[in-house]
Amino acid sequence: MSVLEIPMGLLDRILGSPPRQLGVDDTMLLRLERGLRRVQPDPLFQRRLRGHVVNRYVAAREGLLREPRPKRQMGKLGRAVLCATLALTLGVSAAGAAAQDSIPGDLLYAVKLQLEEVRMRIAPAAARGELAEIALAERVDELQRLAAAGAWHLVPAATTRLTAARQELIGLKPSVRARAASGQLGPAEVLESGLAEAPPAARDGLERALQTVQPRGSSGGDPAGKPAHSPPRTDSAAQRPARGSSASGEPPGAAHDDNTRAAHADKPSSPPTEGQGNAHAQGRGRSQGNAQAQDEDPGNARAQDKAGGRAEARSPRT
Amino acid sequence: MRERPVSAYLAQALREAQVRRPAPGPVGDTLLAPREALQTDDLDSLAVAAARGDVEALGRLYDALVVPIYRYVAVRVRKREDAEDLTQVVFERIVASLPRYRDRGRPFEAWAFRIARNAVIDHVRRERRHEPLEGDHLLSHGDGGPEALSLRGEQLRELREALAELTPDQQEAIALRFAAGLSAEEAARVMGRQAGTIRGLTFRAIASLRRRLAGEPYGKDAKR
Numbered sequence: 001m002s003v004l005e006i007p008m009g010l011l012d013r014i015l016g017s018p019p020r021q022l023g024v025d026d027t028m029l030l031r032l033e034r035g036l037r038r039v040q041p042d043p044l045f046q047r048r049l050r051g052h053v054v055n056r057y058v059a060a061r062e063g064l065l066r067e068p069r070p071k072r073q074m075g076k077l078g079r080a081v082l083c084a085t086l087a088l089t090l091g092v093s094a095a096g097a098a099a100q101d102s103i104p105g106d107l108l109y110a111v112k113l114q115l116e117e118v119r120m121r122i123a124p125a126a127a128r129g130e131l132a133e134i135a136l137a138e139r140v141d142e143l144q145r146l147a148a149a150g151a152w153h154l155v156p157a158a159t160t161r162l163t164a165a166r167q168e169l170i171g172l173k174p175s176v177r178a179r180a181a182s183g184q185l186g187p188a189e190v191l192e193s194g195l196a197e198a199p200p201a202a203r204d205g206l207e208r209a210l211q212t213v214q215p216r217g218s219s220g221g222d223p224a225g226k227p228a229h230s231p232p233r234t235d236s237a238a239q240r241p242a243r244g245s246s247a248s249g250e251p252p253g254a255a256h257d258d259n260t261r262a263a264h265a266d267k268p269s270s271p272p273t274e275g276q277g278n279a280h281a282q283g284r285g286r287s288q289g290n291a292q293a294q295d296e297d298p299g300n301a302r303a304q305d306k307a308g309g310r311a312e313a314r315s316p317r318t
Numbered sequence: 319m320r321e322r323p324v325s326a327y328l329a330q331a332l333r334e335a336q337v338r339r340p341a342p343g344p345v346g347d348t349l350l351a352p353r354e355a356l357q358t359d360d361l362d363s364l365a366v367a368a369a370r371g372d373v374e375a376l377g378r379l380y381d382a383l384v385v386p387i388y389r390y391v392a393v394r395v396r397k398r399e400d401a402e403d404l405t406q407v408v409f410e411r412i413v414a415s416l417p418r419y420r421d422r423g424r425p426f427e428a429w430a431f432r433i434a435r436n437a438v439i440d441h442v443r444r445e446r447r448h449e450p451l452e453g454d455h456l457l458s459h460g461d462g463g464p465e466a467l468s469l470r471g472e473q474l475r476e477l478r479e480a481l482a483e484l485t486p487d488q489q490e491a492i493a494l495r496f497a498a499g500l501s502a503e504e505a506a507r508v509m510g511r512q513a514g515t516i517r518g519l520t521f522r523a524i525a526s527l528r529r530r531l532a533g534e535p536y537g538k539d540a541k542r
Contacts, residue, residue: 026524027528028524028527028528028531029524031477031527031531032477032492032496032524032527033496035473035474035477036389036393036477036493036496036497037389037496037497038470038474039388039389039392039393039474039497040385040388040389041384041385041388041392041401041402041405042398042402045402046384046385046388049380049384049402049405049406049409050377050380050381050384052406053376053380053409053410053413054373054376054377054380056410056413057368057373057376057413057416058373060413060414060417061371
């Protein structure tokens with residue numbers, strides 16, 4: 001016994017703790033030994049298992065045994081990566097779905113534009129024309145919704161995007177150039193209806209947009225000063241005083257129209273008739289003379305088609 | 319088969335323990351059960367031969383390890399059928415892993431019991447706890463008459479119920495040391511612990527068993 005074990009042994013005796021050393025005749029040890037050693041395998045099982053083990057050994061040695069592939073359980077890292085991937089996929093899908101209905105000013109509008117760009121890039125060349133048409137329709141819809149919501153501060157940027165979408169469509173599908181020249185490919189109605197209620201700050205943008213999408217002839221106004229793009233003559237519009245009227249009392253947009261007319265003073269243009277003004281108000285129809293004037297307008301490079309198809313009235317947008 | 323007296327049994331165990339180890343440990347090292355199996359060095363050489371394709375060496379390995387492995391597994395599980403199934407699984411895994419065994423100072427017996435330990439752990443996780451422990455079904459059927467078999471089965475069942483109340487580490491230490499007949503060092507290698515830890519686990523397990531089974535007649539008072 002070591003020096004430390006003597007006082008520890010005394011302490012155990014005082015406290016009644018079991019001895020730290022087991023004697024040979026310890027009853028518990030004996031019971032364990034005897035009890036557990038009585039556990040024996042069944043002799044028949046032992047013989048059968050021996051044959052099975054030897055057969056398996058020989059088969060494995062000869063290459064006849066194909067061990068089953070162990071099941072690979074995904075570890076924590078794998079599960080984490082899988083969950084993150086699923087969450088990202090669902091999140092992107094949800095964001096994409098939610099972005100489809102967004103308009104300029106919404107949080108997901110940038111996502112919508114990015115998705116459209118990605119679709120355009122990955123689409124085959126034959127399908128890009130269709131995508132461009134869809135994109136143009138989206139821009140028109142957005143502009144309508146902005147006008148309906150009264151978000152005039154966003155209209156100029158929206159009209160810029162609309163114009164760009166129109167240009168892209170014409171670039172991808174030259175066949176639509178004729179429709180573009182006749183004003184069928186554009187949101188003229190939308191812009192004109194927006195002009196009725198737009199504040200002065202938005203009117204310039206709408207005017208510019210309308211000029212880019214409309215045949216040039218329609219831009220000519222009444223020499224008497226009547227605005228070429230008169231607002232639609234609805235009851236509410238007729239009763240509502242013109243917004244943003246200048247101090248001179250002239251109808252809004254008249255100055256701009258005058259400037260436009262002055263720029264093309266040397267060009268023959270048929271004065272707009274009452275009927276034509278009505279047509280403007282209702283957003284329908286362009287005379288052939290207007291179309292011809294548009295052809296001579298160097299600013300409208302796209303309106304080069306002198307086909308008779310330009311004379312037909314534009315169908316109202318539904 | 320006539321059973322030897324306990325005193326002769328223990329004397330032989332003491333002689334073998336003293337020959338194998340220079341100094342006895344504090345707990346039960348001198349009571350190492352004599353093994354029917356070969357010595358460790360012999361097992362290692364047989365394993366190396368079997369890894370190279372010697373069928374006879376494999377057979378001798380099986381004969382040396384089947385009873386200790388079966389005992390170890392039987393002490394840890396509840397039913398005889400489970401013990402037999404697990405023993406078969408253990409030997410199948412040993413055969414499958416044998417080509418990869420290299421004698422790098424790691425005893426083959428510890429390597430084999432490591433496989434058995436993992437198989438038992440997998441099984442214990444799946445087995446249903448409410449099933450009662452078997453007693454007489456684990457005993458050899460050649461042990462005396464039906465009455466003796468029933469009595470021993472009852473004693474074994476009580477012992478196993480007491481073992482089931484130990485901690486998992488204590489159960490494993492008792493199973494490796496008393497059922498499988500491994501030394502503290504070998505059991506430490508199987509469990510991945512230090513030998514002193516195994517001795518401590520054994521000591522505390524025996525103390526718990528003593529408290530659990532206190533007052534029950536055994537030894538010369540018990541019917542045999």
